Amino acid sequence: MRVKFLGTAAAEGWPGLFCQCDACRKARELGGKNIRTRSSCIIDDLYMIDFSADTYYHVLRDHLDLSRVKHLFITHSHEDHFYPQDLQMRKKPFAYFTSNDPLHVYGNDHVKERFDQAGGEEKSDGTLRFHKVNPFETFIAGDAEVTPLLADHAPGEQCYIYAIKLNGKTLLYGHDTGYFPEQTWEYIKKYSFDGVILDCTSGPQESMRYHMGFPTVLKVKQRLLDEKIARENTIFIVNHFSHNGGLMHDEMVEAFSPYGFVVTYDGMEIEI
């Protein structure tokens, strides 16, 4: 499966919308891979994980054809991952299609609530279908077999990370989350992941709860290997960075790649 990272920042973007800190100033000066928008990715041009407020910009930047996307998996309801107002742009007279297939949106209760507030299925003229999905209950979406797993992210919301099987490959999409809850560790024992994408919001700094930093990412990698949930040839990727981590893209590559990690940047594509 081919994964394309559309946005690789935490909620504020990097440089942050209003921020004048050193890390944001440096990112503005250097540009290129240091400019990070809000988080989402697209798989094989047909499946999307999360739908950020920067999606319109991603479409322009990467010449995406979103009309091809039929399945959208939402991790949680935070605005940087889910901007449901733009989903309503899929109906007439905002969009015209050759096919009548709806876009299937999958998420938890909180995601459903925000989806409905923005108009939901009702106002979408049949162009959107929402599916409430539950932790550890596998569902089929097109050719993909998808399982929501519990994250440790926002108190009061059951946030998901996802295990996705597609075309013979298995991917763990692991953010936003802190160190995984034990229920998730228990459940994923049956997998042997080909690709693992991990939350590295805090960059080189320590963070165990709600988001991770690199020291925790390393612990997760080691446990995945020890429990044979990942292999030596599994591709490990760190993603979802905040300016508070401080390191520029090249500095993160220098710091994390010796430990066998690929550091994402906006627009990066990787074959899992």
Ligand SMILES: [Zn+2]
């Ligand atoms: Zn986030």
Ligand SMILES: [Zn+2]
């Ligand atoms: Zn900043």
Ligand SMILES: [Zn+2]
């Ligand atoms: Zn979040």
